[in-house]
Structures are given as C-alpha cells and as structure tokens.
Amino acid sequence: MSQKKKISVGRYALLGFQHVFAMFGATVLVPTLTGLDVATTLLMAGLGTLLFHFITKGKVPAFLGSSFAFLGGYAAVKTMADGAGLTGTQWIPYAGFGVACAGLVYVLVSCLFRAFGPQKVMRFFPPIVTGPIIICIGINLASSAVNNCAANWWIAILAVAIIVVCNIWGKGMIKIIPILLGVVGSYAVAALFGQVDFTEVKEAAWIGFPIKMEETVVGLFSNTNGALLFSAFIAMVPISLATMMEHIGDICAISSTVDENFVEDPGLHRTLLGDGLATTMAALFGAPANTTYGENTGVLALTGVHDPGVVRLAAIIAALLSFCPKFSALVHCMPTATIGGVSLILYGMISAVGVRNIVENQVDFTKSRNVIIAALIMSLSLGISFSAAGAISFSLGSVSISLSGLAVASLVGVLLNAVLPGNDYVFGTNTKGDKSMDLGRV
Numbered sequence: 195m196s197q198k199k200k201i202s203v204g205r206y207a208l209l210g211f212q213h214v215f216a217m218f219g220a221t222v223l224v225p226t227l228t229g230l231d232v233a234t235t236l237l238m239a240g241l242g243t244l245l246f247h248f249i250t251k252g253k254v255p256a257f258l259g260s261s262f263a264f265l266g267g268y269a270a271v272k273t274m275a276d277g278a279g280l281t282g283t284q285w286i287p288y289a290g291f292g293v294a295c296a297g298l299v300y301v302l303v304s305c306l307f308r309a310f311g312p313q314k315v316m317r318f319f320p321p322i323v324t325g326p327i328i329i330c331i332g333i334n335l336a337s338s339a340v341n342n343c344a345a346n347w348w349i350a351i352l353a354v355a356i357i358v359v360c361n362i363w364g365k366g367m368i369k370i371i372p373i374l375l376g377v378v379g380s381y382a383v384a385a386l387f388g389q390v391d392f393t394e395v396k397e398a399a400w401i402g403f404p405i406k407m408e409e410t411v412v413g414l415f416s417n418t419n420g421a422l423l424f425s426a427f428i429a430m431v432p433i434s435l436a437t438m439m440e441h442i443g444d445i446c447a448i449s450s451t452v453d454e455n456f457v458e459d460p461g462l463h464r465t466l467l468g469d470g471l472a473t474t475m476a477a478l479f480g481a482p483a484n485t486t487y488g489e490n491t492g493v494l495a496l497t498g499v500h501d502p503g504v505v506r507l508a509a510i511i512a513a514l515l516s517f518c519p520k521f522s523a524l525v526h527c528m529p530t531a532t533i534g535g536v537s538l539i540l541y542g543m544i545s546a547v548g549v550r551n552i553v554e555n556q557v558d559f560t561k562s563r564n565v566i567i568a569a570l571i572m573s574l575s576l577g578i579s580f581s582a583a584g585a586i587s588f589s590l591g592s593v594s595i596s597l598s599g600l601a602v603a604s605l606v607g608v609l610l611n612a613v614l615p616g617n618d619y620v621f622g623t624n625t626k627g628d629k630s631m632d633l634g635r636v
Contacts (some may be wrong), residue, residue, distance in 0.1 A: 199615045201499065205357050209499055210507030214515075216489040217259045217508070219374025222525050223540070224260030224482045226533060230267040230286060231480060232522040233404035235260055238481035240513030242472030246486075247506055247566075249468035250460045255494055255502040257449055257509065258472050261485035262544055263437045264293060266334045266480075267430045270598040271422075273584060274429075274611070283406075286480055287413040288422050292430030293477035295448065299434040300441075300470020308463040313621050320619035321555035321627065323607040324439040326568045328548030328631070330575035330600060331436065334619075335541040342534025346389065353380035353535030368523065370492040376536055377528065384529040391527065398523035404516040409480035432604030436631075437485060439551070441469050443631030444486035451491050452500040549633060555627035563614040567607055575603035 202210070217239070225235045242258045250256075268289050296630030306315045343350035356379040368375065384390050407413065414423070423608035445465050449456045456465065465486075472484040490508075494500050515521060552568075559565055578586060578599030585596040611617060622628065 197248055201501065201504075202531040206504060206507065209497060209504045210511055212497070213257055213490050213493055213505055213508035214369055215367075215374070216493045216510070216512050217257050217487050219371060219377055220262070220487070220489060221259035221512075222535060223373065223377070223533075224262060224265070226525060226528055227265060227537060228269075228482065230482055231404070231406060231409060232525045233402075233516040233519065234409070234479060234481045234523075235476075235516075237404045237473075237516035238476035239477060239484065239513075240509040240516070242476050243509035243512075244506060245472050245475065246465075246468035246484075247502060248634045249471065250456075250464050252502050252506075253454075253460050254445070254456050254465060255447060255452065255490075255500050255505045256444065256465075256486040257490040257505050258469065258484040259487045259489075260481075261329060261437055261440075261483040262540065263328070263471075263485070264433055264483045265541075266297075266331050266600055267292065267433050267598070269335065269338065269601070270429045270585070271426045274422055274425050274596050277633055280419070280422075283409050286409040288419070288426040289412050289430070290409075290411050290477040290480055291414065291423060292426035292428075293377060293417065293483045294474045295427050296430045296434035296483065297470045297472075297474030297477060298438070299431060299583065300438060300466050303438060304463045304466040304470060307461075307466060312457070312462055316621035317617060317619060318608065318612060319435055319439060320557075320611060320617065321444055321551045321630075322557050322564045322567050322619070323571070323604075323611050324436050325552035325555075325557065326550060327432075327436045327575070327600070327604055327607065328439075329545045330548075330572055330579075330603060331433070332541045332543070332545030332548070332580050333523065333576060334600065335537070335542050335544075339534055339537040339541050342352075342530050343532065343538060344581040346384070346529065346531035349380050349384050349389070349529055349531035350535030350538065352383055353377065353532050354539055356380065357539050366496060367493075370489055370496060373536060373540070376539075377532060380532040380535060381528055384532060390529055392524075394527055395520060396521045398520040400482050400520050402519040404522075405479055411478045411480075411493070415537065417544070421595060428595070428601050429598045432601045435604055435608065438466065439631040440547075440572065441466060441486055443629050444488060444491065446625070446628040447488060448486070448491050448494070450625070466475065551627075551630045554630040555624060563610075563616045567610045567614070570610065571603045571607040572607055575599040578602055 271289040272285045353376045357372045357376035587596045
C-alpha cells in the first residue's frame with residue numbers, strides 16, 4: 195500500500211506548489227507552441243484535474259496537464275483554416291471541436307472497458323499500431339522546431355544544453371523539471387541580451403478573466419464552416435488512439451510508484467472517463483487536451499507523499515494563476531528560439547516514446563503483418579504530410595473534406611490490425627510495456 199504520512203499545513207502547501215512547479219513548464223509550453231491561450235490552459239488544467247479526481251473517487255494522485263500528442267493536429271487544423279480564409283485565432287474553435295470529440299472517444303472506450311474488460315478492447319490498439327503513430331507525431335513536427343531555432347541558434351542550443359544536463363546529471367527535483375529549467379534559463383539569457391520585448395507584460399493587467407469567448411466552441415454558432423469543422427474532427431479524433439495509450443501508461447506508472455493497483459480500483463474505465471471528460475471540457479473552452487502527467491508522478495516518487503489531496507491543492511493553485519494576465523503575458527513573450535530549442539528535444543522525445551512502446555512490448559517484426567502495418571502507417575503519415583498538398587482532399591456532395599496524413603495513417607493502421615491474421619497482443623501481461631507510453635518517463 196502507498197505510504198501514509200501526517201503532513202503539516204505548511205508542508206502540505208509546499209508540496210502543492212512543488213506539483214505546480216513540476217507540471218508548469220510542459221503545461222504552458224503547449225499553448226505557447228500552438229497559439230492557444232496560456233491563462234485558459236492553466237484554468238482548465240486545474241479544473242480538469244479536479245474533475246478527474248471526482249470521477250476516480252479521489253483515489254488517484256494524478257495531475258492533468260496539456261497533452262503534446264495533439265500538437266500535430268493543431269498544426270493541421272490551422273493550416274486548413276488558413277486555406278479556408280480564416281485569420282487570427284478563428285481556427286481555435288474548430289480545433290477545440292475536434293479535440294472535444296477526441297475526448298468523447300475516451301468516454302466510449304471507457305464504456306467498452308467497463309462492459310468487456312481491458313484485454314478485449316486493447317486488442318484493437320496494440321503497440322504495432324500506436325507505436326508508429328506516436329513516432330510520426332514527433333517527426334511531423336520536427337521541421338517547425340528547426341524553423342523556430344533559426345531565430346537564434348545560440349539561444350536554442352542553450353535551451354537544449356540545459357535540458358540535457360538537468361535530465362542526465364540532475365538530482366531530485368532538478369531531474370524532474372528539465373523542460374521548465376531549459377525555458378527559464380534560455381529565456382533569462384535572451385532577456386539579458388535585449389532579445390525579449392516586455393511591452394506586452396507592462397501593458398497587461400494584474401487580474402483578468404482567463405476565458406476568451408471567441409476562442410471557445412460557442413464561437414462557432416455565429417459563423418461555421420461545415421467542411422472545416424468535419425476536417426478538424428477527422429484530424430483530431432484518430433490522435434485519441436495514441437493519447438489513450440499514453441493515459442494507460444501513466445496510470446500503470448502511477449500505480450507502480452505508489453504501490454496501489456489503480457488499473458483495478460478505481461479502474462481504467464473511471465480514469466479514462468475522467469481524462470476524456472477533462473479533455474472535452476478544456477477543448478470546449480479553447481484550451482489544449484488534457485493528459486495525466488508523468489512529471490507529477492516523479493514528484494510522488496521523490497517526496498514519498500502520495501496523498502491525492504496535495505495534487506488537488508496544486509490544481510487549485512494552477513486555476514488561481516490563470517486569473518493573472520500579466521503572468522500569462524510573461525509566458526507569451528518567450529523568445530522564438532527558446533521555443534525552438536525546447537521543442538527540438540520535445541518532438542524527438544515524442545517519437546522516442548513510440549519507439550520505446552514497440553521495443554518494450556517486444557513487437558515481432560519477423561511477422562509480415564507487423565511490418566506491413568508499421569510501413570503503411572509511417573509512409574502514409576509522413577508521405578501525405580510532406581506532400582505538396584499536405585493532406586488528402588475530396589468532396590462529398592458540396593462539402594470538401596481534408597484528411598491529414600496522421601488521420602489517414604491511424605485509420606489504416608487500426609483497420610489493418612483488425613483484418614490481418616496473427617494479432618496476438620494481450621494487455622496486462624507485460625508491466626514494462628504497459629508503462630512505455632508514459633511521456634513523462636523519458
């Protein structure tokens with residue numbers, strides 16, 4: 195059983211802030227990379243975490259932060275929106291609709307888990323499908339990281355160096371938050387050399403409401419592009435196949451850390467439901483998809499305090515921070531090269547997780563079916579994404595539909611796995627493999 199400790203009020207608060215510190219760098223980086231609002235992201239991370247704890251009976255000490263897996267989907271929707279003549283942040287409600295639907299896929303799978311059990315459902319999403327999909331998510335984004343680095347390669351290299359040093363040689367909390375330290379360190383140096391314009395910070399108010407109604411899905415009611423809405427749905431929903439596997443990996447990792455079987459109690463059906471509804475709620479209000487955070491699992495291991503109440507306190511602190519526009523403006527002023535350096539490692543790490551998922555689940559590539567599935571997923575995803583058109587477009591009546599490379603590859607992978615003989619994957623027999631999709635373990 196998990197370790198129980200009596201904690202003083204002061205230490206309780208300190209532990210709560212420590213969880214905020216652990217999740218912060220990655221959580222605010224996603225809106226910074228995509229163009230979503232930082233304040234809304236923090237608010238929905240806090241509220242989403244509280245919703246997750248309510249649905250899981252307050253038993254799982256997990257924090258829900260921004261998911262990196264949907265970065266490629268956001269980029270695809272923004273490109274399609276630009277082609278449709280949308281400007282500024284008008285693309286965000288469309289992306290939010292797609293991500294909200296992806297969150298509802300969690301709800302559907304949660305019901306299937308409840309009805310049939312994890313092993314029967316997971317046969318349709320084995321590592322030979324999810325691994326290559328994750329690999330392609332990172333590779334598809336790599337070029338944007340290099341473009342951002344080009345703004346100032348010295349600052350970008352500094353960000354990379356700090357992350358590498360902290361992750362490899364760091365001890366304790368330093369090893370858990372290398373991304374945050376890379377951002378802060380390179381940001382500070384860039385500011386020291388006059389490469390950061392803090393005008394936005396000076397002009398921002400100290401207190402403000404964190405939700406922008408024009409960036410919520412409600413904004414679609416006044417003027418909706420049906421074709422773009424459907425394309426956003428198709429671009430985002432298949433990514434949920436990968437993020438659900440990430441979720442299961444996180445829950446297995448948390449269970450191992452605190453020595454309690456959360457797969458059985460409260461059960462994966464409840465944890466998936468909580469994560470899915472938190473993602474849908476966040477997306478409806480213009481925030482990124484949520485996911486359980488491996489960084490906070492590291493804090494559980496570091497402190498030995500596994501009380502879910504501490505994580506709930508961190509969620510409340512994150513929500514309160516969202517009401518400070520000046521704080522959000524400080525994040526928004528982050529140098530482009532800092533973003534490039536951090537994302538250069540981050541996108542590669544996403545692909546590395548896909549490789550690890552295949553390796554640690556011992557996928558047999560002497561089987562032709564596995565080679566064919568992986569080959570088609572990777573060639574379709576990368577080939578379509580880097581083609582001249584960047585998507586497969588066709589018309590259904592008067593509606594024009596665009597399918598991203600990742601969407602096509604995901605659908606083909608799932609269908610091939612279901613049709614081709616020889617699917618011998620059994621969930622729950624390989625503890626190391628089950629945890630391999632946890633992005634926070636890299």
